[in-house]
Amino acid sequence: MAPPKPIPLEEAQARLCNLVSPLPVEQVPVERAIGRYLAEDLRARRTQPPADLSAMDGYAVGGDDLAGPWRVVGESAAGHPYQGEIRRGEAARISTGAHMPAGTGAMLLQENAIRDGDRLTLSNEDGPTPRHIRREGFDFADGDRVLAAGTRIGPAQLALAISAGHGEISAPSLPGLAVIDSGDELCTDPANCGPHQIPASNGPALAALGASLTSNIVRIGPVRDQLADVVDAFERASEADVIVTSGGASVGDHDLMKPALEQWGAAIDFWRVAIKPGKPLMVARKGQTTILGLPGNPVSSFVTAWLFLLPLLRKLAGARDVLPRTLLMPLRGQLEAGGSRTEFLRGRIVNGGIEPIDERDSSALRALAAAEALIRRDIAAPAVADGQLVPIYPLQNGGNA
Template sequence: MLNLEEAQERLLTLVKPGPIEWLDTEAALGFYLAEDAKARRTQPPADLSAMDGYAICGEGPWQRVGESRAGEPFDGYLEHGQCTRISTGAHMPQGSDRVLIQENAAISGETIASAEGEELPPPDRHVRKRGFDFAEGDTVLSAGTRLGPAPLALAISAGHGTLPVHKAPNIAILDSGDELASDPAACGPDQIPASNGAMIEAMVRPLGCTPHRLGPVADDLEALAKALARANDVEILITTGGASVGDHDLVQQALRDWGAEIDFWKVAIKPGKPLMVATRDRDWGTQIILGLPGNPVSSFVTAFLFALPLIRAAMGDRDPLPKTESRIASATLPATGPRQEFLRGISSDNEVAPASSQDSSALLALAQANCLINRPSDSAEAAIGDVVPVYNLRNG
C-alpha cells in the first residue's frame, strides 16, 4: 500500500490545469488565476487624505480657501498659511503636505488653527501617498491565486474588467451498490438511501464545479457499463463503492472493460484503505478516475484528501493539498497501527476531542464533527494536553 503522501503525489502528477478562459472579473469568483495579474493603474492615483479635516500648507493659523471632496478635488495651489476643507479619500491639494484632523481644529469663520494644546501635525500625517498600495505595472496577484472576495476586489481596483482563469473540469459522480435507494423516502428494509453522491456533489460545488450525477447504479457489469458510457468525455470521474475485490465489487472490472488502466489501489489510511486511481486515454487527453470507498465516512474522508485537491489542481491551484492546524487534545487518543488514521473530531476553544463514533458508516458522528484529527501511523497514545494536528472541516 502507498502511504498518504505517496498516493496524493501520484494522483496530482496525473492532472494538468484546464484550458484558459477569460471571465468577467466578478464572474471569476472561486476560480484560480491562470496568469500573473499586473496593475493597470496606480492606487491611490494621487496623494489622498486619510481623515476628515483640513489640508494645510505651512504653520498656522490658516485661511480656508476652498474644499477638496472625494471625486471633486480642489482646483488650485495652496500658498503658505492657506488650507482647504478636506474629506476622507479626497485629493490633497497642490502645496499641502499634511492634514489637520477635524477634532484637532479650532475654527473661527474662515480661519483655522490648531486647537489649544494640539501640536502641528508632522509632514504627510494622515496622508495616503500616491501608489502606496500598488503602482501601475506591479504584479498584484500571482498565477494560481484563488479569486476570493479580497483578491477579486484587488483585481478590480487594479483595473481588470476580465481575468484569465483555468476552466473548471467536467466532473461526473457515480455511486454504486445493490443496496442503494435513490429515493430516501421510499427505502425498503433491505436498502439504504444513496447519500454518497449528494455528499460528494456538495463538497465539489463550492469549488465552482457542477458535477453530473450518474447513480445510484446496481452492482451489475451491464448497468455499470451504461453509466460509464455517459461519462465518456468528462475530465474527472469520481466513483463511490464497488472498488474493492469482493464478489459484488465490480467497478474495477467495469473500468477495465471501459478501457481504463488502474494506476494504484489501496492506501495506508483509515478510513479509506480501498481508494483507487485509474486513467483512460482520450482524444483530448487523460481522463482521471478516482474510486472512493462506499462507506460514507470513508467516502467523505478520501474525497477531502484526494478528490478536492485533484479538482483544485485541475483548476490551477499550485498548492492544492489541505493544511493542518494544531489543537490540544482534551481526551486521550488511542495508539495507531500501520495505517495513518483520521479521527472525526469536535474542536472548540483550541481543544479537540474525538467524535462519539469512529465507525466508517457513522454519518451522525461525521455530521457533528468539524475537523479530522490526523494520527500518523504507528503513533503512541496521545494524552490529554498533547498537541495534535487537525484538518478543519466545513460541515455546517
C-alpha cells in the first residue's frame, strides 16, 4: 500500500496543536515561575508608583515659586518621606525614588542648585521643573491588566508580577516528555563506537530542546529494530504526556514506528508532511498521550522538533503563541526558486543579513551547529537575489517567547 500524500506544513501544525489542550492549572511561586505561561490575565494588586516620586536627586520646591531663593526645611529620602507640607518659598532635599512632599510640584536638580546652609538658589537658568517627577500610577494602577494570559514568564515579567503585588501565579502544569531513540546502528557511548555504529545524538538533542518546557524527561533507548522492542518502549513511556521518537518513521523495511504504534493501540492522526527536511513525520494519539514520530537523520530530527515538538509542548504548557516566530532579514547571497515542499535551510548571520550555509545534507551536524537561523522557503517560492528579504526562524531561545 502506497504511503499517503504529504500534507502542507500549516495544516500539519494546526492538526497537531488541535489534538491537545493546556494541562491542569497549578499555583507557582513567582520566583520559581521562569519559563511558565500564565493561565489567566495577571492584574495589579497595587499602584506603581504608589505616589508621586522623584526621578532624580535634587530639591522639591513649594508652591509655584520657580525662581527662588528657597529655605530648605527638611528632607525626603527613599523609604523615608517628609511628613510635613512644603510652603511657597520653601524646599526639601529629595533623593531619587523618594516621595514628593505635600505642597510640591516641581524639582530643582542637584546640578542646578547652590546651597548655603538652609539657603537654596539657582546656579543657572535651568530652574525647577515637573519633568523629573514620576507620577502616581504612571506604570500601572491597582486592577490594571499587566500581563495577558498565555504570556511566558521571563526575568522582566517576573519583576513586573512581583511589583504588581503577586507572590505566586497560576500556570498550567508542565508536560512530561519521553524521548525514544531507535536503530540498531546507534551507540550509547560516543567514545567507544564500532565501525558499524554512530553515536546516539538525537535523543540528547531532543531532550535538550524540550527541557525548559517539561516537568520531567524520560530517556529510552537506543531501542533495537525489532517490533516487539519498539512496542515495549512505547509501553514504558505510556505515562508521559508527549512521546517523541527519532528514527523508524519512514517506509523502509526497518522503519517500525507505524506498525509498532498500531500494535500498541495508538491511532495515527497523520503521517508525512510536505517539508524538507523531515517529510516522514508521524503524529498519533493514545488516551491522553500524544506521540510524535520524527525522522532519524539528525538535521531532520532537529528541524521537525523545532516545527512540531516545541509548539506541542508550548500548547500543553499554556502558551498564547505556540508556533516559531518568523522574522525577515536581507539575504546575503542568492537562492533558487522553491520546490514542491516547504524547505528549511541552515543560515548564519553575516553583516546584518542571513547567509545560507552551503551544506544541506540532512545528516550534517556541523552545518546545523554553525547555523543561527533556519531560512524558510515556501512551496514554489520565487528565486531570491542578494539583499532581498527572506523569512527566518532564529534558533536562539527556542524561537519563541
